[in-house]
Each structure stands twice: as C-alpha cells, then as structure tokens.
Amino acid sequence: MFSVRSLNDALSRLASALLVVWLSAPLVVSAEGELTITIDKGSKTALPIAVVPFATVGDSGKTDIAAVIRSDLERSGQFNPMPPSDMPSQPASFTAVNFKDWRVLGQENLVLGKVMASGDGGYVVEFRVIDVFKGSQLLGFRIPTTAENMRLTAHHISDLIYETLLHRKGAFATRIAYVTVERPSKKDSLYRLQVADADGYDPHTILESKQPLMSPSWSPDGAHLAYVSFEDRNSAIYLQDIRTGKREKIVFGPGINSAPSFSPDGQRLVVTLSRDGNPEIYTYSMASRQLTRLTYHPSIDTEAIYSPDGRQIYFTSDRGGGPQVYRMSADGGTPQRVTFNMGNYNSRPRISADGKKMALVHGGNGGYRIGVLDLTTNSFDVLSDAALDESPSFAPNGDMIIYATMAGRGTELAAISVDGRQGPRMAVQRGQVREPAWGPFRN
DSSP, rough: OOOSSOOOGGGGOOOOOOHHHHHHSSSOOOOOOEEEEOOOOOTTSEEEEEEEOOOEEEEOSOOOHHHHHHHHHHHHEEEEEOOGGGGGGGOSSSSGOHHHHHHHHHEEEEEEEEEESSSSSOOOEEEEEEEEETHHHHEHHHHHHHTHHHHHHHHHHHHHHHHHSSSSSTTTTTTTEEEEEESSSOOEEEEEEEEEEESSOEEEEEEEEESOEEEEEEOTTSSEEEEETTTTTSEEEEEEEETOOEEEEEEEESSSSSEEEEEETTSSEEEETTSSSEEEEEEETTOOOOOOOOOOOOOOOOEEETTTTTSEEEEEOOOSSSOOOEEEEEEEEEEEOOOOOOOOOOOEEETTTTSSSSEEEEEETTEEEEEETTTTTTOEEEOOOOSSSEEEEETTTTTTEEEEEEETTTTEEEEEETTTTEEEEESSSSEEEEEEEEEOOOO
8 A cells, every 4th residue: 555654764755554554553363374254245136046055975075065155156245145044955956956945035046066975085076056947957067076175176166156147257266365464472573475265265374474574466377476575674576486485586675675566478577666766666577687667757656567468557656746546558658647536545556357447545534445446437436445445456357356454353354346245354363464465367
C-alpha cells in the first residue's frame, strides 16, 4: 500500500503502510499453521446446489471430498450449497435420485460421488453433476488419486463443476502466497513466506526470517516466487524455486529495492529502485540480468505491474499531488493517469487476466478499501467495507480477489467476488498474515 510515511532511514521517502502496521501493531500468537475461513457475507442470488456426501467403498481416506467441494463453491460467492442435514436423501448414483424431492426444495443441481480404494494404496474418485429439473447428467468423471492428493482432487472437481455450470474456468486448484508475522517477544519478530492451497489449507513455509519479508510475486508458470527480504539490513529482491527451495539474490544495492512483479512471459521483472535517491520504476531482465530505468520524475513511483499482454505497465505515483494509478508503455514513455474522479487516494493496481478490470486500494471516508475499476467503461465499485484493506490480488480466472484486512484479532486474509457477492475471511492461526498473492493456474 502506498504511503509517504517513513519506515526507517533507508526507506525515508517510500514506506509501505503495510510494513508500518507490521512493525507497530500487536501480534497474536497461536500454535496452529492453517488458515481458518469465516464467511461474512452470503448472496441471495447465488445458485442453489446440493453436494451430497460421497459414498465410500473400502478405505476412503481422511478427506471429506464433498465438504471440500461445498466449501469451494460457497467461497466463490456464486453458489449456495445445501447443508447435508437439510437434504431429503443422500443418493450415491443417478438411479437413486428422487428428482421430485429435490425440485420441491428448489435445488437446481446435484453433485453425487463415490470414493473407492483402488487396491494399490491409491483411490478412485467418481462424481456426477446432475441437472435436477431436466433429470439429466451434465458431467461425470472417474479420477485416480492418492491420499496426499485427495484435497487437490476435490479442488479439481470444484473447478469442473464451476466451469460446467457457469461456463468460466474455476480457480480452486490454485495456490496463494502470503507473509505471516509473529512477535514471540517485544523485541523480536518472526516472518514467514508461505504457500498454501487457495482455500488456505496445506501451508508450506518457503522462507523464515527475523527480518521483514514482503511483496511475494508468482512467476507465470507457478514455479518461482520473487520477493523482498531485509535479511542483510537493507531491502533486496530474491528469486526462489518453490519446489527445491533454491534462492538467489537478484536485485540489490543501496537504497530501495522493492515491489517485484513478473512480466507475462516470465522474462522480466518490474521493480521499484531508488538508486539516485528517488523511487523509480525499472525492469530487470532475467536473461541478461540488466536493469532498465523507465520513469524519470521527482515524485514517488512504485507498485508497478504489467498488463496481461505485456505491452503496458500500471503503477502508483504521487506526481499529481496524491497517490493515483498511472499507465505507460512497457518500454517507458510518458505515463498517463488512469484513476480520475475517484478521490485523492488510489494505489496498488492489479489487473485481471483478461485485462478488463483493475483492483486497487481506495482511500476515502477515513479508511482504505478494495475497489475495482472497469477499464473499458471507467465504472468504479468499492467492494470491501473494513477500515484498513490492502494488497488486492486477482484469482487467475478474474472472478475473485484476495486481500489483507484489519479484523478483531489483527490482520487477516479476505476474499470477495468481483461483483461483491462474498466475503470470506481467512485467519491464520500463527501470527498475522499479510500481502497475499494469488498464483497462476497449475499446469
């Protein structure tokens, strides 16, 4: 989040409000590592759907696949899953469905399934999606899996259901990256860069440090993260292989080295550096390891990101007197302001995969909230309603936005659909969680 407040001498002109919160807010410590998801808002227009508990044949493993699917669909804001306790029956096959019962209850679609042990230590998951009013099957698959991949299989099924019923690709089988912060004592803080499933389960620590970590950014293939670390007592940008853990310090030196973001082809990073004493936008070539400066202005230029086609760069600048979003060619040139008639504070732009929408942090009425600007029509909507919401990040299908929000126990993650339908909060059980970045589709 853009601010003119200072964090320390090294960041005298560019201070993230997020980092200010990190270093000053009381942190809650707990022993668990997963995210707890609380859904704050429902949607009266969400599609009714019944995901019947899956039947089991032999050992079915420890994962309740139907429960994972229900949670996925509900979190999207597009579906209103029926609680199992309200179901008139729990059929496991198409022939066992009494369509009249489900029609009376207004259920448009049913999801049925089985989990079967395959005899080789693995499993086979069978599922069907049924149109209740037509009395016909819309989709059916048998998927081999393992105990370790059972939740991922459930997410893939959710994606298939989402695409079948809404005709848009689902993003449940993707991952998120974020930073957690604990304060074990008044003098010490512990930062962790973590990667988890999109619903917050199965978190893995990528890096642990006593110095601040910030600004994780996914490579387009989902294999690497770029991020900022202060472990050498000054900011530096690192690149890390998620699978092997191998990491490399790639952009460093005096002053600010911050805000990395990948180009769509993964060949470049756009970053913020202050090598001449002023924060400016640069690109970094992954092949040549050369930096190219793009902006030349006495203002603060930061938080840059590429457009999905790689032809333009959006960034935050106060060159107009307050933080606003600007756009320029990916090769540089004269920036053009994007945010007009939206108040005096708009920062941290993030662009949807289709290039049609921009999420940002909008300041007004004494708070900071997540807004979405339609880049085609210039219509603007404020989606969130807390006092301090930061760091928006689009799902790869563009339907959801994840962000950080200040809640009763500190900073948590929240997600909301781009039409404002849903608002689940995800509270990490180990410290506070910040700077989420939604990863790409898995290959």
